[in-house]
Amino acid sequence: MGLEPGTTRVYRCAVCGADTPHRICHRKDDRYAIACTNCHGGALVGGNELLLYQVKWEEELRQILEQLADAEEDDKPRT
Numbered sequence: 787m788g789l790e791p792g793t794t795r796v797y798r799c800a801v802c803g804a805d806t807p808h809r810i811c812h813r814k815d816d817r818y819a820i821a822c823t824n825c826h827g828g829a830l831v832g833g834n835e836l837l838l839y840q841v842k843w844e845e846e847l848r849q850i851l852e853q854l855a856d857a858e859e860d861d862k863p864r865t
Contacts, residue, residue, distance in 0.1 A: 789818060795836055796843045801827025805843060810836075 789795070794807040799822040808820040808829070816833045 789813065789833055789836060794823065795820075795840045797822075797829070797831070797836060797839050799825060799827055800829055801825050 789810055791810050791812060794809050796805055797808040797820060798805050799808070802822060802825040804822075804824055806822050806824040808822050810818055811821050811828075812819040818831055818833060818836055819828060820831060820836070821828050
């Protein structure tokens with residue numbers, strides 16, 4: 787999962803307060819200029835922080851999807 791300019795990563799926007807995709811605009815060493823795709827607010831973040839937030843968000847999403855799949859299985863009529 788690279789952090790190249792032009793790619794997007796999920797991050798909490800400081801301006802609109804939502805977990806939204808943020809486009810990576812520029813990089814200097816391990817600092818990234820990112821822009822929210824929702825409100826276009828900008829932020830400067832470290833590469834590790836950006837990667838960690840993405841991983842945590844993906845894990846939370848995976849857990850939600852598993853819970854929904856389990857609930858769907860429980861709702862199926864047994865024959």
